[in-house]
Amino acid sequence: MTTTVLWAALLGYAIGSIPFGLLLTRAAGMGDVRNIGSGNIGATNVLRTGNKGLAAATLLLDLLKGFAAVTIAGQLWGEVAMAFAAGAAVLGHCFPIWLGFRGGKGVATNAGVAFGLAWPVGLAYAFVWLSVLAIFRISSLAGMAAVVAAAAAAPLFGFPQFFPVLGAIALLIIYLHRDNIARLAKGEEPRVGGNKDNAGG
Structure with a gap:
């Protein structure tokens, strides 16, 4: 079992x-996305390049890599391995070794993880994410609400075995949004589509 979860974590x-x-962004000739905005590699920061298509592609691919990591681990090693791959996939996005452990904030990757672990949990994630974004137009708030919703949805929908990893991921992602939380408390967090880009990704 120890070897199995190790391989699952490494894969994730x-x-x-x-x-x-x-x-x-590099392939599109836009340089290093880490040199603009929040300095993150996520879709929200890619949107600051002004290319909505690249931002959408980044969002989709970041989601798919979370889904792929969990699905492959599950097929190879079973349910326990899925949880380890899930946590490791989000850690990989947030702290990629290739980029000096400076990555994104994990919201899109965790969406894919949630769908990979259990589709009802993924639907809860997507519903809360999109609903909060539509109402408040604040990317960081929507992302944090979604990760909490996924953790809460796991036991409610009959998947309590995934609550520990989803809960841990939620705590990590909220911690990574601590600057956003400070701005939210002051009423200074920009809205998507406003004069300033949101600093959530």
Whole structure:
């Protein structure tokens, strides 16, 4: 079992650490996305390049890598391995070794993880994420609400075995949004589509 979860974690980290935001912006001739905005490699920061298509592609690919990590681990080693791959995939996105452990904030990757672990949990994640974003138009708030919703949905929908990893991921992602939380408390967090880009990704 120890060897199995180790391999699952390594697989999850390797897939999760693929920096799609950086790769796509460089391929498009836009330079290093880490040199603009929040300095992150996530879709929100890619949006600051002004290319909505690249931002959408980054969002989709970051989601898919979380889903892929969990699904592959589950097929190879079973349910316990899925949980380890899930946590490692988000860690890989947030702290990729190839980029000096400076990555994104994990919201999109965790969406893929949630769908991979259990589709009802993924639907809860997506519903809360999109609903909060539509109402408040604040990317960071939507992301934090979604990760908490996924953790809460796991036991409610009959998947209590995934609550520990989803809860741990939620705590990590909220911690990574601590600057956003400070701005939210002051009423200074920009809205998506406003004069200033949101600093959530």
